[in-house]
Amino acid sequence: MGETSAGHVPHQVAIERRADGAMILRSPIALPPAARSTGEWLRRWAHEAPGRVAVAERSGDGWREVSYAELLETVRATAAGLLDRGLLPGTRIAFLSGNGVDHLIVALAAQYVGAVCVPLAEQYALIPEAAGRLSYALRSAKPVMAFAEDAGGWPGRCPCRNSPTQASSRRGATERDDR
Numbered sequence: 001m002g003e004t005s006a007g008h009v010p011h012q013v014a015i016e017r018r019a020d021g022a023m024i025l026r027s028p029i030a031l032p033p034a035a036r037s038t039g040e041w042l043r044r045w046a047h048e049a050p051g052r053v054a055v056a057e058r059s060g061d062g063w064r065e066v067s068y069a070e071l072l073e074t075v076r077a078t079a080a081g082l083l084d085r086g087l088l089p090g091t092r093i094a095f096l097s098g099n100g101v102d103h104l105i106v107a108l109a110a111q112y113v114g115a116v117c118v119p120l121a122e123q124y125a126l127i128p129e130a131a132g133r134l135s136y137a138l139r140s141a142k143p144v145m146a147f148a149e150d151a152g153g154w155p156g157r158c159p160c161r162n163s164p165t166q167a168s169s170r171r172g173a174t175e176r177d178d179r
Contacts, residue, residue: 039075039112046072057101066101071108078109085145089114092141096125096134097149106147118143 016024035041045054050069057064066074087093093110095117097103107117118141124134125148138146 037111038108042068042072042075042108055101055104064101071105074105075108075112078105079112082106082109082115082145083113087113087115087145090116091145092116092118092143094118094120094138094141094143094146095148096120096122096146098122100149102149103147 010029012028014026014028016026018024035044045052045068048068051067053065054068054071055066082093087110093106093115095103095107110117118137120134120137120141121130124130124137
């Protein structure tokens with residue numbers, strides 16, 4: 001599928017008009033094969049466009065940018081760390097953070113090793129009145145690990161303290177709690 005001179009993918013629309021007034025819109029252009037996994041997708045882009053910015057977020061007065069090659073390298077290293085801490089395919093990791101690059105890295109690393117990501121509303125961890133909802137969600141999901149962008153913001157209030165493994169992050173650092 002080529003691009004136009006403006007860099008856009010050409011498009012076509014096939015319209016099916018039905019007797020009841022409904023219209024069905026379809027593209028007759030076949031889609032390229034889809035990646036089988038996020039790992040496959042990430043490896044492809046790290047190979048095809050290693051220096052291209054994959055993800056960025058505001059950081060201080062500037063931006064924190066991560067290229068596809070850097071993202072793949074960081075995801076693989078984080079995945080190895082998750083495996084070292086006992087996260088296995090099919091096990092669950094809870095996410096208690098807003099959107100961000102570190103959240104993405106840990107989520108991709110979890111997917112890379114076949115773990116299940118359990119995203120929970122960040123507000124559950126930050127609003128004391130929501131602690132019951134968070135506890136219920138964690139009891140129901142039974143994660144073996146939790147990721148929080150900044151667990152230091154709620155010391156002593158983390159409802160994951162009794163789980164076998166927990167991970168809190170500021171640049172992907174992890175902590176093991178074997179109580």
